[in-house]
Amino acid sequence: MTYVLGVDSSTQSTKALLVDAADGTVVEQRTAPHPAGTEVDPRAWLAAFDEAAGPLLARAEAVSVGGQQHGMVALDTAGEPVRDALLWNDTRSAQEARDLIEELGGPQACADVIGSVMVASFTASKLRWVRDHEPEHAARVSEVLLPHDYVLRHVAAPGTAAFTDRGDASGTGYFATSKGEWRPDLAAAAIGHEVALPRLVEPGAFGGETSAGVPIAGGTGDNAAAALGMGLEPGDVLVSIGTSGVASTVSAVPVADGSGAVTGFADAAGGYLPMATTINAAQILDLQGRWLGVDHDELARLALAAPAGANGVTFLPYYGGERTPNRPDATGTWTGLTPRTTREDLARAAFEALLCSLADAVDLVVGSTGQEPRRILMVGGATRSAAVRALAPAILGRPVVLPPSGEYVARGAARQAAWALSGALPQWPLTGAETLEAEPTPGVREAYAAVRDA
Numbered sequence: 176m177t178y179v180l181g182v183d184s185s186t187q188s189t190k191a192l193l194v195d196a197a198d199g200t201v202v203e204q205r206t207a208p209h210p211a212g213t214e215v216d217p218r219a220w221l222a223a224f225d226e227a228a229g230p231l232l233a234r235a236e237a238v239s240v241g242g243q244q245h246g247m248v249a250l251d252t253a254g255e256p257v258r259d260a261l262l263w264n265d266t267r268s269a270q271e272a273r274d275l276i277e278e279l280g281g282p283q284a285c286a287d288v289i290g291s292v293m294v295a296s297f298t299a300s301k302l303r304w305v306r307d308h309e310p311e312h313a314a315r316v317s318e319v320l321l322p323h324d325y326v327l328r329h330v331a332a333p334g335t336a337a338f339t340d341r342g343d344a345s346g347t348g349y350f351a352t353s354k355g356e357w358r359p360d361l362a363a364a365a366i367g368h369e370v371a372l373p374r375l376v377e378p379g380a381f382g383g384e385t386s387a388g389v390p391i392a393g394g395t396g397d398n399a400a401a402a403l404g405m406g407l408e409p410g411d412v413l414v415s416i417g418t419s420g421v422a423s424t425v426s427a428v429p430v431a432d433g434s435g436a437v438t439g440f441a442d443a444a445g446g447y448l449p450m451a452t453t454i455n456a457a458q459i460l461d462l463q464g465r466w467l468g469v470d471h472d473e474l475a476r477l478a479l480a481a482p483a484g485a486n487g488v489t490f491l492p493y494y495g496g497e498r499t500p501n502r503p504d505a506t507g508t509w510t511g512l513t514p515r516t517t518r519e520d521l522a523r524a525a526f527e528a529l530l531c532s533l534a535d536a537v538d539l540v541v542g543s544t545g546q547e548p549r550r551i552l553m554v555g556g557a558t559r560s561a562a563v564r565a566l567a568p569a570i571l572g573r574p575v576v577l578p579p580s581g582e583y584v585a586r587g588a589a590r591q592a593a594w595a596l597s598g599a600l601p602q603w604p605l606t607g608a609e610t611l612e613a614e615p616t617p618g619v620r621e622a623y624a625a626v627r628d629a
Protein backbone atom coordinates (compact mmCIF):
# COMPACT_ATOMS: atom_id res chain seq x y z
CA MET A 176 0.00 0.00 0.00
CA THR A 177 1.18 3.51 -0.80
CA TYR A 178 -0.23 6.14 1.52
CA VAL A 179 -0.27 9.89 1.01
CA LEU A 180 -1.12 12.53 3.59
CA GLY A 181 -3.48 15.39 2.72
CA VAL A 182 -4.00 18.24 5.16
CA ASP A 183 -6.53 21.07 5.30
CA SER A 184 -5.27 23.99 7.39
CA SER A 185 -8.56 25.87 7.30
CA THR A 186 -10.01 28.73 9.30
CA GLN A 187 -11.32 26.76 12.26
CA SER A 188 -9.14 23.65 12.35
CA THR A 189 -6.51 21.40 10.82
CA LYS A 190 -7.83 18.18 9.30
CA ALA A 191 -5.44 15.45 8.23
CA LEU A 192 -6.28 12.42 6.08
CA LEU A 193 -4.02 9.47 5.45
CA VAL A 194 -5.19 8.17 2.10
CA ASP A 195 -4.51 5.14 -0.08
CA ALA A 196 -2.84 6.66 -3.15
CA ALA A 197 -4.33 4.00 -5.43
CA ASP A 198 -8.00 4.92 -5.00
CA GLY A 199 -8.34 7.72 -2.42
CA THR A 200 -9.69 5.52 0.37
CA VAL A 201 -9.27 7.27 3.74
CA VAL A 202 -7.24 5.10 6.07
CA GLU A 203 -7.05 7.40 9.08
CA GLN A 204 -8.30 10.88 9.91
CA ARG A 205 -7.35 13.34 12.68
CA THR A 206 -8.17 16.97 13.48
CA ALA A 207 -6.96 19.74 15.78
CA PRO A 208 -8.68 23.09 16.44
CA HIS A 209 -7.40 26.56 15.57
CA PRO A 210 -7.85 29.66 17.72
CA ALA A 211 -10.97 31.72 16.98
CA GLY A 212 -10.79 35.23 15.54
CA THR A 213 -9.73 37.02 12.40
CA GLU A 214 -6.24 37.78 13.74
CA VAL A 215 -4.28 34.71 14.84
CA ASP A 216 -0.73 33.83 15.86
CA PRO A 217 0.19 31.66 12.83
CA ARG A 218 2.38 29.44 15.01
CA ALA A 219 -0.89 27.98 16.32
CA TRP A 220 -1.42 26.41 12.86
CA LEU A 221 1.98 24.72 13.09
CA ALA A 222 1.07 23.25 16.49
CA ALA A 223 -2.28 22.11 15.05
CA PHE A 224 -0.46 20.50 12.10
CA ASP A 225 1.84 18.64 14.50
CA GLU A 226 -1.10 17.46 16.58
CA ALA A 227 -3.34 16.36 13.70
CA ALA A 228 -0.92 15.35 10.95
CA GLY A 229 2.28 14.62 12.89
CA PRO A 230 1.31 11.06 13.90
CA LEU A 231 0.32 10.22 10.29
CA LEU A 232 3.38 11.64 8.55
CA ALA A 233 5.66 8.67 9.22
CA ARG A 234 3.30 6.38 7.26
CA ALA A 235 3.02 8.70 4.22
CA GLU A 236 5.10 8.58 1.06
CA ALA A 237 4.14 12.14 0.10
CA VAL A 238 2.33 15.02 1.77
CA SER A 239 0.54 18.21 0.81
CA VAL A 240 -1.46 20.99 2.48
CA GLY A 241 -4.45 23.06 1.33
CA GLY A 242 -4.88 26.18 3.42
CA GLN A 243 -7.32 29.01 4.04
CA GLN A 244 -6.66 31.57 1.31
CA HIS A 245 -5.30 35.12 1.52
CA GLY A 246 -4.09 35.23 5.17
CA MET A 247 -1.09 37.50 5.67
CA VAL A 248 1.83 35.78 7.39
CA ALA A 249 4.44 38.53 7.67
CA LEU A 250 7.88 37.29 8.77
CA ASP A 251 11.08 39.01 9.91
CA THR A 252 14.60 38.12 8.78
CA ALA A 253 14.69 35.26 11.30
CA GLY A 254 11.49 33.78 9.80
CA GLU A 255 9.41 34.69 12.88
CA PRO A 256 5.99 36.39 12.62
CA VAL A 257 6.24 40.16 12.92
CA ARG A 258 2.65 40.25 14.19
CA ASP A 259 -0.39 37.98 14.24
CA ALA A 260 -1.64 36.84 10.83
CA LEU A 261 -4.59 38.81 9.46
CA LEU A 262 -7.06 36.32 8.01
CA TRP A 263 -9.23 36.40 4.88
CA ASN A 264 -12.28 37.36 6.98
CA ASP A 265 -10.68 40.37 8.63
CA THR A 266 -12.24 43.43 7.00
CA ARG A 267 -10.15 46.19 8.55
CA SER A 268 -8.24 46.65 5.27
CA ALA A 269 -11.30 47.56 3.15
CA GLN A 270 -10.10 51.13 2.50
CA GLU A 271 -6.60 49.87 1.67
CA ALA A 272 -8.14 47.50 -0.92
CA ARG A 273 -9.90 50.49 -2.50
CA ASP A 274 -6.63 52.47 -2.48
CA LEU A 275 -4.73 49.66 -4.21
CA ILE A 276 -7.45 49.28 -6.85
CA GLU A 277 -7.18 52.97 -7.61
CA GLU A 278 -3.37 52.77 -7.84
CA LEU A 279 -3.77 49.96 -10.39
CA GLY A 280 -6.05 52.15 -12.50
CA GLY A 281 -9.53 51.12 -11.32
CA PRO A 282 -11.52 47.88 -10.88
CA GLN A 283 -11.24 46.54 -14.45
CA ALA A 284 -7.53 47.34 -14.63
CA CYS A 285 -7.07 45.57 -11.29
CA ALA A 286 -8.93 42.49 -12.57
CA ASP A 287 -6.90 42.55 -15.77
CA VAL A 288 -3.64 42.54 -13.81
CA ILE A 289 -4.33 40.14 -10.91
CA GLY A 290 -7.47 38.33 -12.15
CA SER A 291 -9.77 39.80 -9.48
CA VAL A 292 -10.93 43.10 -8.08
CA MET A 293 -9.20 43.30 -4.72
CA VAL A 294 -11.25 43.26 -1.50
CA ALA A 295 -10.23 43.44 2.15
CA SER A 296 -9.59 39.68 2.15
CA PHE A 297 -6.61 39.91 -0.20
CA THR A 298 -3.11 39.76 1.29
CA ALA A 299 -1.96 42.95 -0.44
CA SER A 300 -4.62 45.04 1.27
CA LYS A 301 -3.49 43.67 4.64
CA LEU A 302 0.14 44.54 3.88
CA ARG A 303 -0.94 48.08 3.04
CA TRP A 304 -2.92 48.26 6.28
CA VAL A 305 0.20 47.26 8.24
CA ARG A 306 2.25 49.84 6.35
CA ASP A 307 -0.20 52.61 7.23
CA HIS A 308 -1.21 51.61 10.76
CA GLU A 309 1.79 49.76 12.18
CA PRO A 310 4.89 51.22 10.50
CA GLU A 311 7.18 49.67 13.15
CA HIS A 312 5.87 46.21 12.16
CA ALA A 313 5.94 47.02 8.44
CA ALA A 314 9.62 47.97 8.64
CA ARG A 315 10.48 44.51 10.01
CA VAL A 316 8.65 42.51 7.32
CA SER A 317 11.17 40.69 5.17
CA GLU A 318 9.10 37.82 3.74
CA VAL A 319 5.35 37.31 3.23
CA LEU A 320 3.74 33.87 3.11
CA LEU A 321 0.22 32.50 2.89
CA PRO A 322 -1.06 30.14 5.59
CA HIS A 323 -0.39 27.00 3.55
CA ASP A 324 3.12 28.13 2.56
CA TYR A 325 3.91 28.78 6.20
CA VAL A 326 2.70 25.33 7.24
CA LEU A 327 4.62 23.66 4.39
CA ARG A 328 7.83 25.39 5.37
CA HIS A 329 7.36 24.04 8.88
CA VAL A 330 6.88 20.54 7.45
CA ALA A 331 9.98 20.83 5.25
CA ALA A 332 13.53 20.13 6.41
CA PRO A 333 15.13 23.10 8.20
CA GLY A 334 16.63 25.61 5.79
CA THR A 335 14.15 24.87 2.97
CA ALA A 336 13.09 28.09 1.25
CA ALA A 337 9.33 28.64 1.30
CA PHE A 338 7.29 27.49 -1.69
CA THR A 339 3.71 27.83 -2.88
CA ASP A 340 1.53 27.26 -5.95
CA ARG A 341 -0.30 29.49 -8.40
CA GLY A 342 -3.70 28.63 -6.89
CA ASP A 343 -2.97 30.20 -3.53
CA ALA A 344 -0.70 32.89 -5.02
CA SER A 345 -3.66 34.13 -7.10
CA GLY A 346 -5.40 35.35 -3.93
CA THR A 347 -2.60 37.64 -2.81
CA GLY A 348 -3.16 40.70 -5.00
CA TYR A 349 0.46 40.62 -6.16
CA PHE A 350 0.28 37.72 -8.61
CA ALA A 351 -0.50 38.10 -12.33
CA THR A 352 -2.93 35.17 -12.45
CA SER A 353 -3.34 34.86 -16.23
CA LYS A 354 0.46 34.90 -16.69
CA GLY A 355 1.24 32.73 -13.68
CA GLU A 356 3.90 35.15 -12.38
CA TRP A 357 4.55 37.01 -9.17
CA ARG A 358 4.35 40.79 -9.32
CA PRO A 359 6.92 41.58 -6.61
CA ASP A 360 6.53 45.28 -7.47
CA LEU A 361 2.89 45.13 -6.27
CA ALA A 362 3.89 43.43 -3.02
CA ALA A 363 6.53 46.13 -2.51
CA ALA A 364 4.02 48.88 -3.29
CA ALA A 365 1.64 47.41 -0.71
CA ILE A 366 4.07 47.14 2.21
CA GLY A 367 6.43 49.97 1.20
CA HIS A 368 9.60 47.97 0.46
CA GLU A 369 10.71 44.78 -1.31
CA VAL A 370 9.84 41.51 0.40
CA ALA A 371 10.74 37.90 -0.34
CA LEU A 372 7.95 35.77 -1.81
CA PRO A 373 7.77 31.96 -1.91
CA ARG A 374 9.02 30.01 -4.90
CA LEU A 375 6.23 28.82 -7.23
CA VAL A 376 5.88 25.06 -7.68
CA GLU A 377 4.27 23.74 -10.88
CA PRO A 378 1.02 21.74 -10.65
CA GLY A 379 1.76 18.09 -9.88
CA ALA A 380 5.32 18.75 -8.69
CA PHE A 381 7.12 18.54 -5.36
CA GLY A 382 8.58 21.64 -3.70
CA GLY A 383 10.71 20.09 -0.98
CA GLU A 384 10.95 17.25 1.48
CA THR A 385 10.73 16.63 5.19
CA SER A 386 13.81 15.91 7.33
CA ALA A 387 12.90 12.22 6.97
CA GLY A 388 12.87 12.52 3.17
CA VAL A 389 9.08 12.52 2.60
CA PRO A 390 8.44 14.64 -0.52
CA ILE A 391 6.10 17.64 -0.19
CA ALA A 392 3.86 18.83 -3.04
CA GLY A 393 3.30 22.54 -3.66
CA GLY A 394 0.03 22.65 -1.72
CA THR A 395 -2.63 25.21 -2.62
CA GLY A 396 -5.52 27.32 -1.35
CA ASP A 397 -8.35 25.41 0.30
CA ASN A 398 -10.85 26.09 -2.48
CA ALA A 399 -8.46 24.91 -5.18
CA ALA A 400 -7.79 21.83 -3.06
CA ALA A 401 -11.54 21.21 -2.70
CA ALA A 402 -11.88 21.35 -6.50
CA LEU A 403 -9.17 18.67 -6.78
CA GLY A 404 -10.71 16.64 -3.97
CA MET A 405 -14.13 16.66 -5.64
CA GLY A 406 -12.76 16.07 -9.13
CA LEU A 407 -14.61 19.22 -10.24
CA GLU A 408 -15.18 19.46 -13.99
CA PRO A 409 -16.17 22.43 -16.17
CA GLY A 410 -19.91 22.97 -15.76
CA ASP A 411 -19.91 21.83 -12.12
CA VAL A 412 -20.52 24.41 -9.40
CA LEU A 413 -19.20 23.54 -5.96
CA VAL A 414 -20.89 25.14 -2.96
CA SER A 415 -18.81 24.99 0.21
CA ILE A 416 -20.37 25.89 3.55
CA GLY A 417 -17.54 26.23 6.04
CA THR A 418 -16.48 29.40 7.82
CA SER A 419 -16.75 30.98 4.39
CA GLY A 420 -19.51 30.32 1.91
CA VAL A 421 -18.12 29.65 -1.55
CA ALA A 422 -19.53 28.99 -4.99
CA SER A 423 -16.75 27.95 -7.37
CA THR A 424 -16.25 26.34 -10.73
CA VAL A 425 -13.26 25.34 -12.84
CA SER A 426 -12.43 26.92 -16.14
CA ALA A 427 -9.72 26.46 -18.75
CA VAL A 428 -9.60 30.20 -19.38
CA PRO A 429 -8.88 33.05 -16.97
CA VAL A 430 -11.61 35.36 -15.71
CA ALA A 431 -11.22 39.11 -15.21
CA ASP A 432 -14.52 40.37 -13.80
CA GLY A 433 -14.23 44.12 -13.35
CA SER A 434 -17.48 44.20 -11.37
CA GLY A 435 -15.66 42.32 -8.61
CA ALA A 436 -18.51 39.86 -8.13
CA VAL A 437 -16.45 36.87 -9.25
CA THR A 438 -12.80 36.47 -8.30
CA GLY A 439 -10.64 34.92 -11.00
CA PHE A 440 -8.31 32.69 -9.05
CA ALA A 441 -6.07 29.97 -10.48
CA ASP A 442 -6.75 26.34 -9.62
CA ALA A 443 -4.16 23.73 -8.63
CA ALA A 444 -4.22 21.85 -11.94
CA GLY A 445 -3.11 24.53 -14.39
CA GLY A 446 -6.55 26.06 -15.00
CA TYR A 447 -8.68 28.69 -13.27
CA LEU A 448 -11.17 28.84 -10.41
CA PRO A 449 -13.85 31.53 -10.78
CA MET A 450 -15.43 32.00 -7.35
CA ALA A 451 -17.83 34.06 -5.29
CA THR A 452 -17.16 33.99 -1.56
CA THR A 453 -19.13 35.08 1.48
CA ILE A 454 -17.54 35.90 4.82
CA ASN A 455 -20.57 34.72 6.82
CA ALA A 456 -21.60 31.09 6.41
CA ALA A 457 -21.55 28.19 8.90
CA GLN A 458 -21.08 30.61 11.77
CA ILE A 459 -24.51 32.13 11.06
CA LEU A 460 -25.88 28.83 12.34
CA ASP A 461 -23.38 28.62 15.20
CA LEU A 462 -24.49 32.05 16.38
CA GLN A 463 -28.18 31.29 15.97
CA GLY A 464 -27.79 28.10 17.99
CA ARG A 465 -26.03 30.06 20.75
CA TRP A 466 -28.77 32.69 20.80
CA LEU A 467 -31.50 30.07 21.00
CA GLY A 468 -29.53 27.95 23.46
CA VAL A 469 -29.63 24.81 21.28
CA ASP A 470 -27.14 22.54 19.52
CA HIS A 471 -26.97 22.06 15.76
CA ASP A 472 -29.38 19.11 15.70
CA GLU A 473 -32.03 20.98 17.66
CA LEU A 474 -31.54 24.11 15.56
CA ALA A 475 -32.23 22.03 12.44
CA ARG A 476 -35.28 20.42 14.07
CA LEU A 477 -36.70 23.83 15.02
CA ALA A 478 -36.09 25.21 11.52
CA LEU A 479 -37.79 22.30 9.82
CA ALA A 480 -40.82 22.77 12.07
CA ALA A 481 -41.39 26.32 10.70
CA PRO A 482 -42.90 27.10 7.29
CA ALA A 483 -40.89 28.29 4.29
CA GLY A 484 -40.41 32.04 4.68
CA ALA A 485 -40.28 31.79 8.51
CA ASN A 486 -43.61 33.63 8.86
CA GLY A 487 -42.11 36.76 7.32
CA VAL A 488 -38.84 36.84 9.28
CA THR A 489 -35.88 37.60 7.01
CA PHE A 490 -32.43 38.89 7.71
CA LEU A 491 -29.14 39.81 6.10
CA PRO A 492 -26.50 37.62 7.77
CA TYR A 493 -23.61 40.02 7.21
CA TYR A 494 -22.55 39.87 10.86
CA GLY A 495 -18.80 40.08 10.27
CA GLY A 496 -18.98 42.55 7.39
CA GLU A 497 -19.51 41.00 3.95
CA ARG A 498 -17.63 40.47 0.74
CA THR A 499 -20.43 39.14 -1.54
CA PRO A 500 -21.94 41.71 -1.77
CA ASN A 501 -18.92 43.85 -0.96
CA ARG A 502 -20.12 45.50 2.27
CA PRO A 503 -17.12 45.27 4.59
CA ASP A 504 -18.73 47.50 7.22
CA ALA A 505 -22.13 45.77 7.21
CA THR A 506 -23.71 44.17 10.26
CA GLY A 507 -26.63 41.74 10.52
CA THR A 508 -30.09 43.19 9.81
CA TRP A 509 -33.28 41.40 10.90
CA THR A 510 -36.72 42.29 9.57
CA GLY A 511 -40.26 41.00 10.00
CA LEU A 512 -40.09 40.26 13.74
CA THR A 513 -43.52 40.40 15.42
CA PRO A 514 -45.00 39.34 18.77
CA ARG A 515 -46.05 36.13 17.01
CA THR A 516 -42.51 35.20 15.89
CA THR A 517 -41.48 31.82 17.30
CA ARG A 518 -38.17 30.13 18.05
CA GLU A 519 -38.92 27.92 15.05
CA ASP A 520 -39.20 31.01 12.82
CA LEU A 521 -35.90 32.39 14.15
CA ALA A 522 -34.15 29.10 13.46
CA ARG A 523 -35.70 28.80 10.01
CA ALA A 524 -34.73 32.35 9.10
CA ALA A 525 -31.07 31.55 9.88
CA PHE A 526 -30.96 28.64 7.41
CA GLU A 527 -32.83 30.64 4.81
CA ALA A 528 -30.51 33.65 5.16
CA LEU A 529 -27.43 31.43 4.86
CA LEU A 530 -28.77 29.66 1.80
CA CYS A 531 -30.08 32.84 0.12
CA SER A 532 -26.66 34.39 0.54
CA LEU A 533 -25.10 31.28 -1.04
CA ALA A 534 -27.72 31.28 -3.80
CA ASP A 535 -26.57 34.82 -4.65
CA ALA A 536 -22.99 33.51 -4.88
CA VAL A 537 -24.08 30.62 -7.12
CA ASP A 538 -25.94 33.04 -9.42
CA LEU A 539 -22.84 35.20 -9.76
CA VAL A 540 -20.63 32.28 -10.72
CA VAL A 541 -23.23 30.83 -13.08
CA GLY A 542 -23.69 34.30 -14.59
CA SER A 543 -19.95 34.55 -15.22
CA THR A 544 -19.91 31.28 -17.18
CA GLY A 545 -23.17 32.00 -18.99
CA GLN A 546 -24.15 28.33 -18.71
CA GLU A 547 -26.70 26.54 -16.56
CA PRO A 548 -24.58 24.32 -14.27
CA ARG A 549 -24.24 20.64 -15.12
CA ARG A 550 -24.29 19.80 -11.39
CA ILE A 551 -24.34 21.71 -8.12
CA LEU A 552 -22.32 19.93 -5.45
CA MET A 553 -22.23 20.81 -1.77
CA VAL A 554 -19.52 20.25 0.87
CA GLY A 555 -18.32 21.81 4.15
CA GLY A 556 -19.03 21.45 7.86
CA ALA A 557 -22.57 22.88 7.75
CA THR A 558 -23.73 20.17 5.33
CA ARG A 559 -23.89 17.95 8.45
CA SER A 560 -27.10 19.83 9.26
CA ALA A 561 -30.33 18.08 8.24
CA ALA A 562 -31.91 21.49 7.65
CA VAL A 563 -29.13 22.62 5.30
CA ARG A 564 -29.57 19.41 3.33
CA ALA A 565 -33.36 19.77 3.21
CA LEU A 566 -33.50 23.46 2.35
CA ALA A 567 -30.53 23.84 -0.02
CA PRO A 568 -32.27 22.43 -3.14
CA ALA A 569 -35.42 24.44 -2.36
CA ILE A 570 -33.59 27.76 -2.05
CA LEU A 571 -30.97 27.15 -4.74
CA GLY A 572 -33.90 26.08 -6.93
CA ARG A 573 -31.98 23.11 -8.31
CA PRO A 574 -31.05 19.55 -7.26
CA VAL A 575 -27.89 19.44 -5.15
CA VAL A 576 -25.37 16.59 -5.20
CA LEU A 577 -24.13 15.77 -1.71
CA PRO A 578 -21.03 13.56 -1.56
CA PRO A 579 -20.54 11.33 1.46
CA SER A 580 -19.56 13.34 4.53
CA GLY A 581 -15.82 13.98 4.34
CA GLU A 582 -12.94 16.43 4.27
CA TYR A 583 -12.67 17.32 0.60
CA VAL A 584 -9.94 19.97 0.94
CA ALA A 585 -7.70 17.44 2.68
CA ARG A 586 -8.65 14.85 0.06
CA GLY A 587 -7.63 17.33 -2.66
CA ALA A 588 -4.30 17.92 -0.95
CA ALA A 589 -3.80 14.16 -0.76
CA ARG A 590 -4.65 13.84 -4.45
CA GLN A 591 -2.10 16.53 -5.25
CA ALA A 592 0.54 14.62 -3.26
CA ALA A 593 -0.39 11.37 -5.07
CA TRP A 594 -0.14 13.21 -8.41
CA ALA A 595 3.37 14.42 -7.69
CA LEU A 596 4.35 10.96 -6.46
CA SER A 597 3.13 9.01 -9.48
CA GLY A 598 3.54 11.69 -12.14
CA ALA A 599 -0.14 11.49 -13.18
CA LEU A 600 -3.28 12.92 -11.57
CA PRO A 601 -4.89 9.80 -10.06
CA GLN A 602 -8.55 9.13 -10.80
CA TRP A 603 -10.17 8.61 -7.42
CA PRO A 604 -13.80 7.52 -7.64
CA LEU A 605 -16.32 9.54 -5.64
CA THR A 606 -18.93 6.95 -4.72
CA GLY A 607 -22.04 7.22 -2.57
CA ALA A 608 -23.11 10.75 -3.54
CA GLU A 609 -26.76 11.53 -2.88
CA THR A 610 -28.92 13.89 -4.96
CA LEU A 611 -31.03 16.21 -2.80
CA GLU A 612 -34.24 17.48 -4.35
CA ALA A 613 -37.03 19.75 -3.12
CA GLU A 614 -39.79 21.97 -4.43
CA PRO A 615 -38.21 25.40 -5.14
CA THR A 616 -39.24 28.24 -2.81
CA PRO A 617 -38.51 31.36 -4.90
CA GLY A 618 -40.52 33.52 -2.49
CA VAL A 619 -37.85 33.05 0.17
CA ARG A 620 -35.20 34.47 -2.13
CA GLU A 621 -37.46 37.32 -3.20
CA ALA A 622 -38.00 38.35 0.42
CA TYR A 623 -34.27 38.18 1.09
CA ALA A 624 -33.45 40.14 -2.08
CA ALA A 625 -35.87 42.87 -1.09
CA VAL A 626 -34.06 43.40 2.21
CA ARG A 627 -30.63 43.08 0.58
CA ASP A 628 -31.44 45.69 -2.04
CA ALA A 629 -33.32 48.09 0.25
Ligand SMILES: Nc1ncnc2c1ncn2[C@@H]1O[C@H](COP(=O)(O)OP(=O)(O)O)[C@@H](O)[C@H]1O
Pocket residue numbers: 185186187188416417418419457458460461471472555556557558559560561
Ligand atom coordinates in the same frame (compact mmCIF):
# COMPACT_ATOMS: atom_id res chain seq x y z
N1 LIG B 1 -24.39 19.60 12.31
C1 LIG B 1 -23.98 20.82 11.98
N2 LIG B 1 -24.86 21.77 11.64
C2 LIG B 1 -24.47 23.01 11.28
N3 LIG B 1 -23.18 23.41 11.28
C3 LIG B 1 -22.24 22.52 11.62
C4 LIG B 1 -22.58 21.18 11.99
N4 LIG B 1 -21.42 20.54 12.26
C5 LIG B 1 -20.43 21.43 12.09
N5 LIG B 1 -20.90 22.62 11.71
C6 LIG B 1 -20.16 23.87 11.49
O1 LIG B 1 -19.26 23.75 10.42
C7 LIG B 1 -18.21 24.72 10.61
C8 LIG B 1 -16.90 24.08 10.29
O2 LIG B 1 -16.92 23.69 8.95
P1 LIG B 1 -15.57 23.51 8.14
O3 LIG B 1 -15.97 23.22 6.72
O4 LIG B 1 -14.70 22.52 8.83
O5 LIG B 1 -14.97 24.98 8.28
P2 LIG B 1 -13.54 25.57 7.90
O6 LIG B 1 -13.04 24.69 6.76
O7 LIG B 1 -13.82 26.96 7.47
O8 LIG B 1 -12.67 25.52 9.12
C9 LIG B 1 -18.30 25.21 12.06
O9 LIG B 1 -18.75 26.55 12.08
C10 LIG B 1 -19.26 24.22 12.67
O10 LIG B 1 -20.01 24.75 13.75
Ligand SMILES: O=C(CO)[C@@H](O)[C@H](O)COP(=O)(O)O
Pocket residue numbers: 185186187242243244245263264296346396397398417418419420421452
Ligand atom coordinates in the same frame (compact mmCIF):
# COMPACT_ATOMS: atom_id res chain seq x y z
O1 LIG C 1 -11.36 33.77 1.38
C1 LIG C 1 -11.76 32.71 0.95
C2 LIG C 1 -11.81 32.45 -0.51
O2 LIG C 1 -11.47 33.56 -1.28
C3 LIG C 1 -12.16 31.62 1.90
O3 LIG C 1 -12.85 30.60 1.25
C4 LIG C 1 -10.95 31.10 2.63
O4 LIG C 1 -10.17 30.33 1.74
C5 LIG C 1 -11.32 30.35 3.89
O5 LIG C 1 -11.95 29.15 3.66
P1 LIG C 1 -12.65 28.21 4.74
O6 LIG C 1 -11.72 28.05 5.91
O7 LIG C 1 -13.95 28.83 5.10
O8 LIG C 1 -12.83 26.90 4.01
